[in-house]
Amino acid sequence: MSTSPILQVSDLQKTFGAVVAAKDINIDVTAGEVIGIIGANGAGKTTFVNMVTGYLKPSHGTIKFEGRDITGKPPRLVTQAGISRSFQVSQVFTSMTVYDNLLTALAIADSRGLNALKPIKRPDLERHCEETLARYQITDYRDSEASTLPQGVRKLLDIAMAMVSKPRVLLLDEPTSGVSAEEKFSIMDIIMNALKADQVTVLFIEHDMEIVERYVSRVIAFYQGEIICDESPEDALVDPKVREFVIGGEHHRGAAEARPHADN
Numbered sequence: 001m002s003t004s005p006i007l008q009v010s011d012l013q014k015t016f017g018a019v020v021a022a023k024d025i026n027i028d029v030t031a032g033e034v035i036g037i038i039g040a041n042g043a044g045k046t047t048f049v050n051m052v053t054g055y056l057k058p059s060h061g062t063i064k065f066e067g068r069d070i071t072g073k074p075p076r077l078v079t080q081a082g083i084s085r086s087f088q089v090s091q092v093f094t095s096m097t098v099y100d101n102l103l104t105a106l107a108i109a110d111s112r113g114l115n116a117l118k119p120i121k122r123p124d125l126e127r128h129c130e131e132t133l134a135r136y137q138i139t140d141y142r143d144s145e146a147s148t149l150p151q152g153v154r155k156l157l158d159i160a161m162a163m164v165s166k167p168r169v170l171l172l173d174e175p176t177s178g179v180s181a182e183e184k185f186s187i188m189d190i191i192m193n194a195l196k197a198d199q200v201t202v203l204f205i206e207h208d209m210e211i212v213e214r215y216v217s218r219v220i221a222f223y224q225g226e227i228i229c230d231e232s233p234e235d236a237l238v239d240p241k242v243r244e245f246v247i248g249g250e251h252h253r254g255a256a257e258a259r260p261h262a263d264n
């Protein structure tokens, strides 16, 4: 049985004046994949995510979601179609409680984003809210103001909010940025278990190769706006180009002994 891709990106390109931020990007994503997007700063990762989610219009190329052309559609319509995202800097309403943040996100999703920037108390929404708190293990923080949350909890809330519209594809920009080394695996375990339960296809930008190795089924590496590697994590993390232009660039920037060993 052959399955058609849930997301199909063809010949995508984005230029900013003389800067080519994305070039010849071709990706077929199969439903259920968990894809790690890696690349040094400026490689074009966020530009790619912004084009898929409607925050940037491509200069060239097409984006198809579930067979429909969504190229150039605004973010609200992309979200309605079934693609959601989180940002590198979390977008929670800092002066609201965790519970009201979730209720507000639900109200926005429920109203198709047309009004409601405030929580709406309605039994079905409130029940959904309680279930979400439990699934993301943040029930203890239910009544805490979002500004007071530890970074990891804030990330969980952010992703929980991105999921209330029941997307089939979720894009995350560095889910573990700002999360401590001690916490990163436990936070990612909660996130990935919750996303797996919802059977959502995930693409996430990540700098931490330990996270990439542990959680993704496929790695796409960007370098200067182009894809230099699209393979399993086992193969990608030992790929010479990835070691030179991604991993070396991240962890050994400027060091004389810059070339990492490729023997593990």
Ligand SMILES: Nc1ncnc2c1ncn2[C@@H]1O[C@H](COP(=O)(O)OP(=O)(O)O)[C@@H](O)[C@H]1O
Residues within 6 Å of the ligand: 016, 019, 020, 021, 039, 040, 041, 042, 043, 044, 045, 046, 047, 048
């Ligand atoms: N709005 C913009 N205007 C001009 N140049 C941009 C803009 N956004 C990104 N760029 C450039 O595009 C390239 C890719 O950037 P970006 O996608 O943010 O990389 P990454 O997320 O991998 O760090 C960089 O050279 C960056 O300076």
Ligand SMILES: [Mg+2]
Residues within 6 Å of the ligand: 045, 046, 047
């Ligand atoms: Mg970025």
